[in-house]
Amino acid sequence: MTQKNKAANSGIDALLGFEFQRNCALYLLLNDYVQIINREFFICIEHHDDFLFCYRSDCRSNLEVIHSYQAKKLSGNIWTIDARFAEIIAKMLGVGNNLKTDSAPKGTSYTHKLTFVSNTDIKLNYKPTPQEKKKGKGEATHLLNEQNSNSKYNEIAEDIKNKIDKKVRDHCNQESIFFHETELCNLHMQWIDFPRNKSSQKDILVGLMHRKFPHVSDPLSAVELLLSLFRDVEAVYNQGKVINLLDSTKRVEGEEIKKAINIIETEQKTFKLWRNYSKELSRKFNVSLDIQNNYESRISDTFELLKDMSNNEHQIIKSFIRQNNYSMNHSTYEDMFEAYVAIIKDKNHLNLKDIDIFFSSLCAFVEYYGENLT
Template sequence: MTKKSKAANSGIDALLGFEFQRNCALYLLLDDYAHISSQEFFLCIEHHDDFLFCYRSDCRSNIEAIHSYQAKKLSGSTWTIDARFAEIIAKMLGVGNDLKNDSAPKCKSYTHKLTFISNTDIKLSFSPKKEEKKNGKEEITHLLNEQNCMSPYNEIPEEIKNKIHEKVRDHCLEASIIYHETELCNLQIQWIDFPRNKNSQKDTLVGLMCRKLPHVSDPSAAVELLLSLFRDVEAVYNQGKIISLLDRTKRIEGNEIKKAINVIETEQKTFKLWRAHSAELSRKFQVPVGIQSSHESRIKDTFELLKDMSNNEHQIIKNFIKQNNYSMSYSGYDDMFHAYVTSIKDKSSINLKDIDIFFAALCAFVEYYGETLK
């Protein structure tokens, strides 16, 4: 079942307000990257909820589980069980019902979680009335902060659960919307150790990238690349205001994320190889000083050309390098790449300058044989 929503096309209009949600999604991804990346998964951005982590069966045909997030920051000091909190929870329960009814194929064992997440302390309290106090009821406070960062709804004290239930029920009655009470069992509330300032959030993401993926040599570039993938998806309008998990334009595939990180690694290895051997390579291929000083841009542009399947000449170079590893035949990179350029020109009709063929061969070589480079 697909769902029409008045807010379905919040993409472009909500970009300014979505920075926290976007950064929060990347934080969660990086924090548990080893586990998440070991599964078949995709992310949805501003689609049903702020963001979704969707996990598929190994055959990729059915969805096994969805972790849906409503990520909110608060200008005040603490979240409490007030009208705003009730409105958010009511919306999340509706999302749970929509996910269950979404027409995307699911496994028989399909489950979903609905997580309210914030970087502000969450104080869930119950204060007994006079009569209740006489009967021995005491005030109860359930805090979510750095000491207790996650609480499934079913593990929250009963009196507080009842208060949440009543507040959400009253909101739904007042707003004339359906109260999807059965979805409460899928609800969980989470505090996240994440700064309020956007620049500090970026610094935290870069630090997390360093810790979780230490092999990525330029964590700042990797974070920015992943955030750009998120921005591209969140800006897409839901077609006809229809929200469906089958809409691939609102997805970031797990393989895209892995590929993005691999691209960063490959580019960095190429920069490093060039810098280490720039003197002899520049002499061999008569690389102008202007290109030497802007080698990073030249290498990035070349990788883009190699990715373009319609660019026949660069595809010829890429395929030749893939099929021919000259690294065991030459003792110097200058002689090896000269041999590549000569062989490619001899075997193919290519209308590129030697310097262009060289840079294409350099990038393709690192892409296919870069795992041996330090």
């Protein structure tokens, strides 16, 4: 059953305050990309929680696992078991219940994980009363920082868990909301090594992109492309304030992310191929100095034209390249692309200049046969 949530669009009304959550989602995606990318998944933004990583069965029919994240930063302090912490945990437990009752179909082994993630140290502390001290009970502390970045609620000392339980219960009683105590077993906490200000966060994301995809020569543009996918769904209102995982407008599909990564990688390989053979190719196709000096823009624009299914002439070139791999017949790139241009012109009546056909052939060739290009 779908449900209305009075706070369903609260994050949409404060988009400027969501940058940390958005950046954090991309940080986690890039950090675990190798483990995530081969699974059927989608990411929800500002939907039930700050963001969700939702994993489906191979047939895509059922949800198997959901990792829900409440991402918070805290300036100039550390997280402790106080009223603000209790409020966040209470909300997360409610999210766990909402995920369980969401009408999206789930597999028989469905599970979810509720993670409180922050770039601020978390200090969970229990101090015994004087009477308890007399009985030999000592203080207990659980820290999450760079030395211990992940914890399950169930693995924390019992006295600390009891303190959290009481603090959250008191908050729920005070606010007259239900205390979903059974969801505590799904609660996790995570510290991430992520800066506080947005410009430094962007620097970290760019560095992470460079490490995970070292052949991408412009990691900043790659990061911006992926963040734009998140912004697109982040800015969509939950219609009628109803939150439902079946709402495809609040998703970034894994296939869309994979496609974006593939586009990034293909463009970078095309840039590199051009740089390596620009002298010969420029001479062969009479490429002007202006285009030579702005080749990245020319190549990016050509990829956009090739993606446009309504652009018949570029689709003809793309289809021809897909069906004909001339790399088996030529020993140099300039001879191979000269053959492509000549035969494409001979077989089709295209209202394009030779240089346009060349760049279209170049981009399509890397897209279809660029696996071995480094």
